Amino acid sequence: MKDPCAHCEEMMQPYLDRILTEEEMAEAEAHLRECEYCRKRYRFEESLRVYVRQAVAEQMPVELRQKLAALRIPLD
């Protein structure tokens, strides 16, 4: 028999990617409802993804936008 937390950990990435089957999803959620240990770690992973995305988001330089627009092919 697998340690339920180890099993829950294995399901974390696919859970957050929403690729689990309904049955697996229900299984993970049932465990998360009663296990604070895993719940904290799932929440952390979820916020980590958002956090990473925000941290690396870099605005495109304005000059680049102008350069790209200038690459358009003029109408004859």
Next chain:
Amino acid sequence: MSTAGTVGGVEADTEEELDGLEPSEGETAQRIAGEARDRVRFEEEALALADQVYRVARHLTGSREEAEDLVQETYSRAFRSWRSYQPGTNMRAWLLRILTNLNIDRGRRSQRAPQMQALEANDYFLYDRLAENSDGLSDEDRVVERLSQDDIVTALSAVPHDFRDVIVLVDIGDFSYQDAAQILDIPIGTVMSRLHRGRRILKRQLAESAVGEEA
């Protein structure tokens, strides 16, 4: 009657000849106008995606300058080969496919999957490390805030690029596994396994930069 008919007939013939020419000229003009319209629409749609393309390009490449060059080259290529874009399909993925190919042409070879030693077996590793060093504060949101923006940018750039590409496309660019597979020209199963390992490598790097965890 018959003369009038003939005249009428001749006139009709002449008209038919004209009819035969005029519509084809008209059609040509219409086709050109239609094509110009399609092209303008294409260019505008592509330019509207430039921010998103740049954001992904920035982390597929090593530097801002490289990303800017690559995005320009991509748009120049896209504007020239706009006809090969199939309307209604994912233009962002199409642009990124061009960008990825150009990036490879520039000499960035596909990397052999590096043998990672000491790959953390545990997906909870980063949380545990950070929470351990949080003076008893284990609130998930506070724990994540222990990572600085610099930590994250540095950690991401330290991930070997085959793994990083997939993370950048899926987790940052919000592409589906399927789109990522097409953009990188690899099987979807490879996208999934690289993503799985890449995220762990990233977390490993984050732990190193945030709490000085030794590899």
